[in-house]
């Protein structure tokens with residue numbers, strides 16, 4: 200049979216393997232270490248679009264965002280050593296965010312291995328803690344097998360990144376091998392006995408709370424779960440930066456359980472008798488540093504549902520641990536029915552509190568950033584994708600934006616700066632018909648501002664907001680609290696952002712007053728180009744809840 204197969208070089212075998220896995224988009228920065236792959240991708244350019252980026256950090260965030268948005272592995276190509284080092288940020292993000300990704304890295308030829316040859320790194324050691332699996336393909340004829348294994352591994356159980364290193368000789372070598380069909384996504388289902396136990400525990404609950412989060416969700420499961428939760432009158436929250444798993448307009452939605460959590464919601468979660476957690480790991484950000492749920496034995500009766508068996512019992516000893524995929528669990532849950540008037544009245548109180556908590560309050564300065572977010576939340580189409588990064592500017596987004604459906608939010612749960620802008624590029628490439636906006640800080644944006652060149656090169660139109668306070672504001676806030684008045688290393692001198700955007704061929708605007716925002720946004724959207732709007736806010740407005748001066752005063756007072 201083998202004689203029927205065409206001989207191909209390793210790069211072409213790899214490109215064909217990606218096409219067989221259903222890959223449509225890949226991101227990367229080229230290197231001489233993987234020229235045969237570029238040659239293979241050249242042959243398949245009608246099937247797979249290779250998006251060439253300006254820095255591997257941006258490219259790796261794009262691959263991560265693609266994986267997060269579509270549920271299919273985001274594919275990244277980086278060169279050895281330096282490329283691998285730059286690209287690590289998206290891999291770390293993908294790991295903590297449970298995002299399926301497959302990362303291909305060039306490698307020195309096998310004949311030079313272990314000499315510390317030019318740009319040589321042992322990727323098994325380098326990526327050991329940030330990837331589900333790291334391997335090196337030493338034989339050209341095994342490329343299809345390794346790629347199939349990598350795609351299975353990235354999607355199975357708790358999704359995550361997989362790294363494959365490609366020694367140069369493997370790519371230049373030729374072989375006649377068959378392709379492998381597209382991977383399956385393998386996730387466990389709950390047993391009938393486990394679902395009976397869920398019924399028993401919920402049936403005696405007076406103050407239950409449902410918490411959704413983590414990776415491995417799909418649109419259908421979110422819609423069905425919402426229907427089930429609404430029919431049964433349960434209150435629900437979402438874990439840190441997973442706010443789009445439940446329509447925030449639903450009267451069952453009580454808010455996000457993340458940084459800067461509504462204190463009343465935090466209290467309510469602490470006092471829940473049964474906590475049904477679906478898909479969330481219950482990480483540090485979601486548990487307010489392990490205070491909402493005590494480790495290792497929670498006060499609440501914890502029902503923890505997670506697709507990764509290794510996550511169950513890792514921090515918390517649940518009353519009931521169920522190893523199941525979200526879709527499989529939701530399907531089984533639909534068989535249960537409850538009629539508890541007490542749950543409904545509790546839910547209504549939580550909802551009223553949520554509505555009050557998320558109403559923007561006045562902040563110092565002429566530009567009311569909270570009102571801008573509310574305006575966007577009210578005006579953008581329901582399926583618009585909002586990509587955010589890390590920094591205090593994101594606090595307004597978390598609090599005042601209402602996410603209306605699955606994958607309308609892209610954010611780094613590992614708190615990694617520089618994410619929003621490249622994530623928005625990937626989102627617009629993956630979903631060209633949907634509106635996309637990026638919300639960035641001034642520090643955050645410039646970590647990957649160079650990808651404006653990529654957005655312009657590929658003609659990707661979306662609007663980016665850069666919230667400029669001239670500060671690494673988050674760090675300044677902590678600095679003023681811990682060492683009041685001793686400001687150091689947290690001030691920024693910024694470029695003129697609209698001019699910077701225009702230099703790349705993008706549209707640029709600055710907004711200094713609330714009323715200027717709507718017309719600026721309309722102009723930016725109508726430009727048909729990548730567009731940047733700088734929002735110049737008062738640096739004292741450090742969060743939706745307080746000011747820098749108030750933090751400093753309080754810290755000084757308690758020091759006296």
Ligand SMILES: Cc1ncc(C[n+]2csc(CCOP(=O)(O)OP(=O)(O)O)c2C)c(N)n1
Pocket residue numbers: 589590591592593614615616617639640641642643644666668670671672673674
């Ligand atoms: C890659 C990375 N580097 C550093 C940090 C630490 N850090 C967290 S927030 C922050 C400041 C963010 O500044 P900016 O984007 O201007 O947002 P602001 O807090 O001012 O709203 C820093 C430096 C981080 N989270 N990620």
Ligand SMILES: [Mg+2]
Pocket residue numbers: 590640641642666667668669670671672
């Ligand atoms: Mg800032």
